[in-house]
Amino acid sequence: TQLLEQSPQFLSIQEGENLTVYCNSSSVFSSLQWYRQEPGEGPVLLVTVVTGGEVKKLKRLTFQFGDARKDSSLHITAAQPGDTGLYLCAGETSGSRLTFGEGTQLTVNP
């Protein structure tokens, strides 16, 4: 069983602060994806990382894939209330299914 552990599980910060969410596993993934989910909606894909050591930036969000392709991080700079949501990492092996972490519930207070 491939497990993805996300930390922290909950994060409440003030607008303008920086934060990092971690996603760790003992398994190697062919790709790792980050999603954001709003209440009552399905997850929405933010980014996919494929190569070990890869770094991708999406405006104020920076995603990194570990060299061994077992872990990843999401860093948000100058968080805004609109960043509030559930952030999910998901790993894929062999092009079949995604295994999700438990998620990080982020609240950014104005």
Add this chain to the structure above:
Amino acid sequence: DTGVSQDPRHKITKRGQNVTFRCDPISEHNRLYWYRQTLGQGPEFLTYFQNEAQLEKSRLLSDRFSAERPKGSFSTLEIQRTEQGDSAMYLCASRYPGTYGYTFGSGTRLTVV
């Protein structure tokens, strides 16, 4: 194409009843996935199809659950003899061949009372 559609959005049913959910994927996407998500947890894989073939089923998919994708287009997920533990959000996702990203629908929220 407006994305992945799921119907109904919400379903309340009495324990022991059967329910069926429908998913319409993006038309060019040949892979279709079903996931289940309970409150405070990430989605858990249930099953997936490539075209009309069901290629993998999770152990979570007990014999009360059945999924079909008869013509390789829309899919249905049926739960027979529902139990309170079946209460969850049921998510459908589809993917274009050769790409990584999944497109999820808005889900069907099932409440078993």
